[in-house]
Amino acid sequence: xxxxxxxxxxxxxxxxxxxxxxxxxxxxxxxxxxxxxxxxxxxxxxxxxxxxxxxxxxxxxxxxxxxxxxxxxxxxxxxxxxxxxxxxxxxxxxxxxxxxxxxxxxxxxxxxxxxxxxxxxxxxxxxxxxxxxxxxxxxxxxxxxxxxxxxxxxxxxxxxxxxxxxxxxxxxxxxxxxxxxxxxxxxxxxxxxxxxxxxxxxxxxxxxxxxxxxxxxxxxxxxxxxxxxxxxxxxxxxxxxxxxxxxxxxxxxxxxxxxxxxxxxxxxxxxxxxxxxxxxxxxxxxxxxxxxxxxxxxxxxxxxxxxxxxxxxxxxxxxxxxxxxxxxxxxxxxxxxxxxxxxxxxxxxxxxxxxxxxxxxxxxxxxxxxxxxxxxx
Numbered sequence: 001x002x003x004x005x006x007x008x009x010x011x012x013x014x015x016x017x018x019x020x021x022x023x024x025x026x027x028x029x030x031x032x033x034x035x036x037x038x039x040x041x042x043x044x045x046x047x048x049x050x051x052x053x054x055x056x057x058x059x060x061x062x063x064x065x066x067x068x069x070x071x072x073x074x075x076x077x078x079x080x081x082x083x084x085x086x087x088x089x090x091x092x093x094x095x096x097x098x099x100x101x102x103x104x105x106x107x108x109x110x111x112x113x114x115x116x117x118x119x120x121x122x123x124x125x126x127x128x129x130x131x132x133x134x135x136x137x138x139x140x141x142x143x144x145x146x147x148x149x150x151x152x153x154x155x156x157x158x159x160x161x162x163x164x165x166x167x168x169x170x171x172x173x174x175x176x177x178x179x180x181x182x183x184x185x186x187x188x189x190x191x192x193x194x195x196x197x198x199x200x201x202x203x204x205x206x207x208x209x210x211x212x213x214x215x216x217x218x219x220x221x222x223x224x225x226x227x228x229x230x231x232x233x234x235x236x237x238x239x240x241x242x243x244x245x246x247x248x249x250x251x252x253x254x255x256x257x258x259x260x261x262x263x264x265x266x267x268x269x270x271x272x273x274x275x276x277x278x279x280x281x282x283x284x285x286x287x288x289x290x291x292x293x294x295x296x297x298x299x300x301x302x303x304x305x306x307x308x309x310x311x312x313x314x315x316x317x318x319x320x321x322x323x324x325x326x327x328x329x330x331x332x333x334x335x336x337x338x339x340x341x342x343x344x345x346x347x348x349x350x351x352x353x354x355x356x357x358x359x360x361x362x363x364x365x366x367x368x369x370x371x372x373x374x375x376x377x
Contacts, residue, residue, distance in 0.1 A: 004038055012038040016045070031145050041143065044072040062106060062137065063099040066090065069140040080232050081223045089133050092126060103141050108151045115157055128157040166305035171293055178291040186257035187267060188287065191299060193250035195306030195324045198299040199223065200240065202275050203231050204266045206258060215243045218325065222274040229274035240325035245347030248356035313353035
């Protein structure tokens with residue numbers, strides 16, 4: 001490797017010999033805005049080179065560049081669930097006309113065309129994900145001195161986000177009156193009265209529940225990797241590792257189900273394995289059909305409903321942030337706040353909201369007694 005040289009444009013450059021072709025040395029220029037950045041780019045390059053990734057950058061395709069960017073900048077630090085999302089992005093990229101195009105040949109109209117195709121097929125959210133993905137890839141292309149300008153600049157996706165909704169009163173009454181198995185009722189009740197994410201609920205085990213103290217620990221999630229689901233011993237974000245109270249309307253269906261359960265995990269499939277995405281959708285659809293819930297009721301509907309009811313009950317936003325595992329539950333809330341264990345476990349406001357009175361003993365809460373006709377006011 002040659003000594004760094006400062007170019008007229010202010011960047012530093014080092015030349016690396018990467019092989020011999022037709023009796024001549026093949027060299028690659030490494031660039032950086034500073035000597036520190038140059039050294040970082042050199043180490044990334046050599047890491048890829050040692051793995052055999054690269055390297056005819058003059059003819060590199062968009063897909064090859066994306067793979068190079070992912071390997072050098074992303075792959076070593078990502079959780080399994082995030083890696084799965086990148087696998088999906090690469091599959092989408094492979095569908096497009098630019099995947100096999102030279103990076104140097106891609107123009108803004110090519111980007112606009114593939115994003116329009118996603119939008120026209122009803123995949124607006126995918127279009128926005130791919131816009132950001134491609135912008136990162138072409139920013140990397142600029143760093144590698146392959147292109148001078150990012151073709152994604154000034155391109156926007158008009159994305160209409162789906163409106164989140166809570167359960168309406170009719171849907172709540174249908175759930176309360178439904179005749180379900182202990183498993184199915186516990187399933188819906190955990191969704192409704194914890195506000196936890198789907199993957200977090202599917203990963204729950206008996207040992208996560210402390211019935212005597214009245215709380216549940218949420219610290220893992222189920223991840224689906226191309227139809228193969230597994231439990232990952234961490235949540236979506238650090239804030240997701242949390243405890244929350246077992247609220248009064250959850251206790252009865254939960255205890256009934258736990259007492260009937262021979263296995264450790266609550267909602268594994270018949271084969272004793274975590275539910276894949278498809279298995280969950282099939283199971284959830286079956287329960288919704290029995291209860292009479294419409295198709296637009298999703299797992300996230302229950303999460304949004306829980307948050308809405310907490311607001312209606314006057315739960316402090318900091319406490320709610322902890323309960324649902326948000327790093328930032330509102331745009332005005334900047335930091336994740338750790339709460340005292342007892343404070344987090346205390347669900348007095350919500351039990352009152354649902355129409356329950358909690359009798360306290362010297363050591364722990366006694367069984368909750370219902371004082372209203374319905375669990376929801």
